[in-house]
Amino acid sequence: xxxxxxxxxxxxxxxxxxxxxxxxxxxxxxxxxxxxxxxxxxxxxxxxxxxxxxxxxxxxxxxxxxxxxxxxxxxxxxxxxxxxxxxxxxxxxxxxxxxxxxxxxxxxxxxxxxxxxxxxxxxxxxxxxxxxxxxxxxxxxxxxxxxxxxxxxxxxxxxxxxxxxxxxxxxxxxxxxxxxxxxxxxxxxxxxxxxxxxxxxxxxxxxxxxxxxxxxxxxxxxxxxxxxxxxxxxxxxxxxxxxxxxxxxxxxxxxxxxxxxxxxxxxxxxxxxxxxxxxxxxxxxxxxxxxxxxxxxxxxxxxxxxxxxxxxxxxxx
Numbered sequence: 001x002x003x004x005x006x007x008x009x010x011x012x013x014x015x016x017x018x019x020x021x022x023x024x025x026x027x028x029x030x031x032x033x034x035x036x037x038x039x040x041x042x043x044x045x046x047x048x049x050x051x052x053x054x055x056x057x058x059x060x061x062x063x064x065x066x067x068x069x070x071x072x073x074x075x076x077x078x079x080x081x082x083x084x085x086x087x088x089x090x091x092x093x094x095x096x097x098x099x100x101x102x103x104x105x106x107x108x109x110x111x112x113x114x115x116x117x118x119x120x121x122x123x124x125x126x127x128x129x130x131x132x133x134x135x136x137x138x139x140x141x142x143x144x145x146x147x148x149x150x151x152x153x154x155x156x157x158x159x160x161x162x163x164x165x166x167x168x169x170x171x172x173x174x175x176x177x178x179x180x181x182x183x184x185x186x187x188x189x190x191x192x193x194x195x196x197x198x199x200x201x202x203x204x205x206x207x208x209x210x211x212x213x214x215x216x217x218x219x220x221x222x223x224x225x226x227x228x229x230x231x232x233x234x235x236x237x238x239x240x241x242x243x244x245x246x247x248x249x250x251x252x253x254x255x256x257x258x259x260x261x262x263x264x265x266x267x268x269x270x271x272x273x274x275x276x277x278x279x280x281x282x283x284x285x286x287x288x289x290x291x292x293x294x295x296x297x298x299x300x301x302x303x304x305x306x307x308x309x310x311x312x313x314x315x316x317x
Contacts, residue, residue: 028068032151034060040146040158048165049135055146061123067115074149075107078138079131133162135237167239169198173298175308186285194296196274198231203268203300208276211260213293216282219258223279226250226263231273241275
C-alpha cells in the first residue's frame with residue numbers, strides 16, 4: 001500500500017502592514033513591486049510535474065501607487081498556475097487593498113489597486129502562491145530557475161530540481177487525487193480517480209471497493225463516473241485512458257452510511273482498461289494539519305489484487 005501526502009498551499013496569501021498617510025495620486029499606470037526577499041520551496045525534491053512549488057516573496061508597494069493602477073506578475077513558460085482564481089486582497093481590518101486575478105491561460109497574477117493605496121504609504125507585505133511545472137513546455141530533467149516578470153522586469157526568485165515522471169503502465173490498480181476546490185464557507189471538494197488494468201491483464205469477477213476512513217468525509221454520489229478504454233501514455237507523457245467511453249452498465253452501490261461504495265466490473269478483458277472518477281466533500285473548513293484518509297482495493301478471481309491508500313494533508317498558509 002502507498003501513502004501519499006499532498007500538501008495544499010493557498011494559491012495566494014497576502015499580509016499587509018500599513019504605514020502613515022499620503023497624498024492621493026490619480027494617474028493610472030503599471031506599478032512594479034519592490035521585492036525584498038524571496039523563497040522557493042517544492043513540496044518534495046526533486047519535484048515532478050505533480051508537485052506543488054511554493055513561491056513566497058516579501059514586497060513593498062511604491063508610494064506613487066494610485067486607484068486603478070495595476071501590478072502584473074507573470075510566470076515563465078515552463079511553469080503554470082494550478083487554477084484560475086479571483087479574490088480581494090484585504091488588511092486585518094477588512095479594507096480592500098486590491099482586486100486580484102490569477103489567469104492560468106496567460107500565466108499571470110494581476111493586482112488592481114483600490115483608492116486605499118492613496119491614503120497610506122509604506123505598504124509592505126508577503127505574497128505566497130503555488131505553481132507546477134508545465135510539461136508541455138518542460139521536457140528535460142534539470143534544475144529550473146523561477147523567473148518572474150514584474151512590470152516587464154524579470155527577476156529570478158529561486159530554483160528547484162525537476163524530474164519528469166512518465167505514465168506508469170506497470171500497475172494493475174492505482175489511485176490518484178487532485179483538484180481541491182474551496183467554497184465560500186471554507187468547505188472543500190476533491191477529485192479522486194481509480195485506475196484499473198493498465199497492465200492489460202484479464203480478470204474474472206472484478207470488484208472495486210472505495211472507503212472513506214476519516215470522519216467528516218462524504219462522497220458526492222452524483223459525481224461517480226465509470227469509463228472504459230485502453231490505458232496508454234498520452235501526448236503529455238501522463239497515463240491516459242485512450243478512446244474512453246462512459247459506461248452505464250456497471251453496478252455502483254453505496255453503503256448506507258455513505259462511507260464506502262463498490263463497482264462491479266465483472267469480467268475484464270485483457271485489452272480493457274477502466275477509470276472510476278468521483279468527488280469527496282468535507283462539509284466544513286478543515287484546520288491546518290488536518291488529514292483525510294481514503295482507501296481503495298481491487299479484487300478479482302476471488303483474490304485481492306491490490307489496494308491503495310491516499311492521505312490528504314491540509315496546510316493553510
